[in-house]
Amino acid sequence: MPKTKALAASASKESPARKRAKPAVRSASAVNRRLRQIEDKRSAILGAALGLFSRFGLHGTSIDQVAARADVSKSNLLYYFANKEELYVNVLRDLLALWLEPLRGFSAEQDPAEAIGDYIRRKLVVSRDRPDASRLFCLEMIQGAPLLRDELDRELRTLVEKKSEVIRAWIDAGKLAPVDPHHLIFALWAMTQHYADFGVQVQALSGHTLEDEAFFERAVENVQRIVLQGIVPR
Amino acid sequence: MPKTKALAASASKESPARKRAKPAVRSASAVNRRLRQIEDKRSAILGAALGLFSRFGLHGTSIDQVAARADVSKSNLLYYFANKEELYVNVLRDLLALWLEPLRGFSAEQDPAEAIGDYIRRKLVVSRDRPDASRLFCLEMIQGAPLLRDELDRELRTLVEKKSEVIRAWIDAGKLAPVDPHHLIFALWAMTQHYADFGVQVQALSGHTLEDEAFFERAVENVQRIVLQGIVPR
């Protein structure tokens, strides 16, 4: 079985950028420049890591590759992140926020059709602009989300419960057909992320990518139509 | 970058079970028994491999683990499959058929609502009974489907085109709202596979699995309702 050794205790080593500069002779601005430089390097590494992890997974990616892509040496990378798994965890952490963002918009005062239509568009924008994030998230889920499990149970769960209440309120007000909120949310996630996660298949079958403006709009319209109106003629 | 060395030339080594028994002293039934034994072992290995590959991916799984799970020795496994990638390819090949199966059902004479409702149920059955297959397929897609790309372009593509025609015929006959066939197919795939691929998340948020009979039925009904009727009250 794949090792999970340092996973739990992964917050152990402080990253250098977190350490405050000790009183030195340098001017404040020089220190700030330095700090920014370091932070930039960190995010360069994180960005490179996301790109590779999201395609090849944790085990399919070597530190070397990440380092090369981030244009730093391998040992330099290991100076910033104590080990591969710490790097991976840090990439994942940044992800969840981005992933949850669009859902927060929902509120009972809105018109449901509009709110949900909007949500679909926003999620498709994420699929278009951050397909790597979507894919890594998916990868992690497939593997049983060993690293996100806790967050899933806490943050995501409470958020989903809250939004389910909103959906129920809409239904009670007769503004929405009686649909199970959970299943509706699953459906929305699935349909929108599909364009990122199965991008290759979408491309192979339709000949287009979300990058293609016209195709993107068609995707938005069709998903909206299916979810809102359904496909049986009225 | 991850190596792709022997991928193309992977059909090189014949698997032992494919070789016909040479004229021997054994009785026909003895030979048959032997062949079946071998075939059984092969599928034991393939089954074990599917289970592990679908969770941890190609690189996250070692031959050792597969061998252990299939209850054979590592070198014995390598007798049946020349190398890890050949094993992986064989697992994938078996998959595609299973994956395409449900779609073949579609034909223009059927009532669209019924045909599509049926399709949703059949796909959800697959998600329930063969989640590992669904997950591995998803993994492969995320990674750009290096091994399925050809099949995607051929088999899947022509099948999808054919079924898109059926959908278009339904629309022209006024039996279906004007929806882009491709996007509809994507939506159906996405919503149904989601229950397998994101099973952990579904479980974490809803507290249920498709194994749960009542939950399964609710999933079927809700997906059907969303796709067919939509969620805006009529």
Place this chain on the structure above:
DNA sequence: GTCTATAATTGGATAGAC
């Protein structure tokens, strides 16, 4: 902070006896 070794380990694959 960054680099050049290099240690340490894992894991894929082969050789050859039985």
Place this chain on the structure above:
DNA sequence: GTCTATCCAATTATAGAC
């Protein structure tokens, strides 16, 4: 066909100079 014993390559991670 199956096993044991290796070989060998790829990687992670560390040590220590600059």
